[in-house]
Amino acid sequence: MTADVMRAFVNDVGESGPVTCVGGRTAWDVGGAADPAAREVRAPVGIVEHEPAEMTVRVRAGTPVDVLQRELAVGGQRVLLPSPSPDATVGGVLAVGRSDVRRLAYGPLRDVLLEARYVSADGRLIKGGGPTVKNVSGFDLCRLLVGSLGTLGFLGEVVLRTRPVPDASRWHRGDEVDPFALVAELYRPAAILWDGAAAWVLLEGRAVDVREQASVLTRHGMVEVGGPPDLPPQVSSLTPSALRALDPSATGRFVAEIGVGTVHADVGAARAALPVEVVELNRRIKDRFDPRGRLNPGRDPLLGAGAEVAIRTGGGCRLCPTRSATGSDHRRARAERRADP
Amino acid sequence: MYERDASMITVDRPAVVCFPRTAVEVQACVRAAAHHDRPVVARGAGTGLAGGAVPVASGVGGPVVITTTKMDRILSVDVEDRVAWVQPGVVNLDLTRALAGHRMHFAPDPSSQQSCTIGGNVANNSGGPHCLAYGVTSAHVLAVDVVLADGSLARLGALEADVPGYDLRGAFVGSEGTMGISTRIAVRLTPNPPAVKTMLLDFVSVDDAAGCVSGIIAAGLVPAALEMIEGKMIEAVEAFVHAGYPADAAAVLLVEVDGLPGGVAEDAAAVASVGERCGARTVRIAADETERQLLWKGRKSAFGAVARIAPNYYLHDTVVPRTRLVEVLREIYDIAARHDLLVMNVFHAGDGNLHPLLVFDAREPGVLERVHAAGDEIVGASLRAGGVLTGEHGIGLEKKAYMSQMFSADDLDAQARLRAAFDPDERMNPSKVLPAGSRCGDLQGVPEGAWV
Numbered sequence: 001m002t003a004d005v006m007r008a009f010v011n012d013v014g015e016s017g018p019v020t021c022v023g024g025r026t027a028w029d030v031g032g033a034a035d036p037a038a039r040e041v042r043a044p045v046g047i048v049e050h051e052p053a054e055m056t057v058r059v060r061a062g063t064p065v066d067v068l069q070r071e072l073a074v075g076g077q078r079v080l081l082p083s084p085s086p087d088a089t090v091g092g093v094l095a096v097g098r099s100d101v102r103r104l105a106y107g108p109l110r111d112v113l114l115e116a117r118y119v120s121a122d123g124r125l126i127k128g129g130g131p132t133v134k135n136v137s138g139f140d141l142c143r144l145l146v147g148s149l150g151t152l153g154f155l156g157e158v159v160l161r162t163r164p165v166p167d168a169s170r171w172h173r174g175d176e177v178d179p180f181a182l183v184a185e186l187y188r189p190a191a192i193l194w195d196g197a198a199a200w201v202l203l204e205g206r207a208v209d210v211r212e213q214a215s216v217l218t219r220h221g222m223v224e225v226g227g228p229p230d231l232p233p234q235v236s237s238l239t240p241s242a243l244r245a246l247d248p249s250a251t252g253r254f255v256a257e258i259g260v261g262t263v264h265a266d267v268g269a270a271r272a273a274l275p276v277e278v279v280e281l282n283r284r285i286k287d288r289f290d291p292r293g294r295l296n297p298g299r300d301p302l303l304g305a306g307a308e309v310a311i312r313t314g315g316g317c318r319l320c321p322t323r324s325a326t327g328s329d330h331r332r333a334r335a336e337r338r339a340d341p
Numbered sequence: 342m343y344e345r346d347a348s349m350i351t352v353d354r355p356a357v358v359c360f361p362r363t364a365v366e367v368q369a370c371v372r373a374a375a376h377h378d379r380p381v382v383a384r385g386a387g388t389g390l391a392g393g394a395v396p397v398a399s400g401v402g403g404p405v406v407i408t409t410t411k412m413d414r415i416l417s418v419d420v421e422d423r424v425a426w427v428q429p430g431v432v433n434l435d436l437t438r439a440l441a442g443h444r445m446h447f448a449p450d451p452s453s454q455q456s457c458t459i460g461g462n463v464a465n466n467s468g469g470p471h472c473l474a475y476g477v478t479s480a481h482v483l484a485v486d487v488v489l490a491d492g493s494l495a496r497l498g499a500l501e502a503d504v505p506g507y508d509l510r511g512a513f514v515g516s517e518g519t520m521g522i523s524t525r526i527a528v529r530l531t532p533n534p535p536a537v538k539t540m541l542l543d544f545v546s547v548d549d550a551a552g553c554v555s556g557i558i559a560a561g562l563v564p565a566a567l568e569m570i571e572g573k574m575i576e577a578v579e580a581f582v583h584a585g586y587p588a589d590a591a592a593v594l595l596v597e598v599d600g601l602p603g604g605v606a607e608d609a610a611a612v613a614s615v616g617e618r619c620g621a622r623t624v625r626i627a628a629d630e631t632e633r634q635l636l637w638k639g640r641k642s643a644f645g646a647v648a649r650i651a652p653n654y655y656l657h658d659t660v661v662p663r664t665r666l667v668e669v670l671r672e673i674y675d676i677a678a679r680h681d682l683l684v685m686n687v688f689h690a691g692d693g694n695l696h697p698l699l700v701f702d703a704r705e706p707g708v709l710e711r712v713h714a715a716g717d718e719i720v721g722a723s724l725r726a727g728g729v730l731t732g733e734h735g736i737g738l739e740k741k742a743y744m745s746q747m748f749s750a751d752d753l754d755a756q757a758r759l760r761a762a763f764d765p766d767e768r769m770n771p772s773k774v775l776p777a778g779s780r781c782g783d784l785q786g787v788p789e790g791a792w793v
Binding site: 051052053054055107110120125126127130131134135137140143146147183184187209211212237241257260261275278287288289302 | 419420421422423465466468472476477479480489494495496497499500501502503505509511512514515516532534535555558559562563600601603604608660661663664689692693694727729730731732733734735744747748749751752753755756758759760761762763765774775
């Protein structure tokens, strides 16, 4: 059954012609617009196997995250995937690569994916990683696929690490608290958010610990609330300490993940220059995995959240016409190079 | 000395051994090797168990070994950003000791942590007992400065939360020296837990102990560490360090829970309750730090204690689903018995990471063949149970020939493409990890003259 479903997905993707893999379209603009000429395919749907005592779940990539969470909750578990909308799919959020807002306690999204079965550009079913929680057998294709925007392969079925649903989980909010001081004052809070004025803190764990930590927050004038603030759409990254310098007059409304460095804002921030060696490695990986550029044409992980990426070309980028190029210049250069036989 | 690591596999002698002190010197070594068409092999402390740092000749001649032990400085510690920049030759335990004043530590704690280097940990994506709760090395590396095969220097990853493009950092960690040589590593610092309890559960049956491991995980508990020591190994450890393990037990579990004091007390009670339900004879909680250190000393001295039983051992490293521990352990005993070998187990039970030790005397004629045959069958049994080839030691030379048992020719081809994107001429640590000709699926045996 599973083999048949995956075989059908392999056939859908095929071996030639531009093709794009559609999830819930919740982050469809990330990394550029998909080429409208690309044929659309969808990953298969369904939970293949959940063994609660193993703390893993095998699920098909087209399954909505919310559907997976509801099924896992029956066994008292969850996966640390973000759920930006009810339509967001497991494969979609992995391909986009944005971490859940509880990253401070549980780590980034890339640590959730244990095994990936994906369809390659030449229409083969490839397995990367392995089903166990610990594995260093061979090179790490799983981490390469997280955040790759489907440009290296289309996820069909994955094994994810699950975690127990904590006994207690409580959001708090306050206006008079220094969120940066809370990182050191609390022990492993699940999230600390800050919009330049108010702070939100998520405490999770044993009820006794959440009560004890909540008393710290109460001393800072924080009160329990129903949940976090709405997150503005554009996502950018800083170091945790650089969040102190965030300026609402430049970013518009923002919500920063304190201790992590992720910023959700109305206006995307310009990124620091990327060294040419890194751009070159990205290009070589894409060329080895998809030499004809047929997987998700138009999308480019180097362009991340749609922000312009300046590419530092100290040694001279051999693709770009000028020594200092923006991401779109680079992308254009790459497209032209491909078109040129 | 530079032709081997802790695996005792030997293949070729190095032509040159370099001791660079800076990234610029590493670049010069790599460029010189390229100029003379020599392979480059990076080496930390040489504690690897899979032959990853063993030089193998290719091109026109002998390998250039680049040893990072003189690059041993901690460059900066940033408590607010919870990151330290270190050179690759910094010893794992030295880093954690240097962070003690900040009440922080580096979480990966391989058994060799007194001598292994952070650069080696990055290359092997090393684990250790506390990786059960905290994750292996990849979860603790934010960025790496890497000298690539052409001698250029690139920063993979970043101190920022995310970096545009593919996760090059993730691809590099665990690549066993085949994608470049690290010259500077940004490691994540983990705050020390405010409370810790370490417990010893002892069992009269190995099955009950293994069942208890599954029971603890199934109860939704995530201990900081969950280790199992069984059979003759308990006796050997007791005689060696007097750790206070009940010498007549069939198996003991060493369980550590950490966090805030209230939750730690509840977690410890929950572990005890699962233990009693699973047939634990006694459940002992270390009363103080001295007793706690002694319990850990027993676990960490296990490999040294083996010498009391036989002069040689072969240490395996596979992972199985935690729910299959009981049956796989039984199968391992059967395999050892069939080959007339003694097997002892001391391992990271909480994540299903088995470390069976086949104990023998190499002077006995024919014993090596039996050890090899038994090892093959242990790997096969682990894979059949839904497990993987290696949990923390890596593939190196040791497990290369087994890769096609876990991966199809197409899977290996994809891995070869990733490696080729970093190192198209296969100059960096050639002949490691992927079987020869991974692009067309043929296999090569372990190199002639390999091992012991």
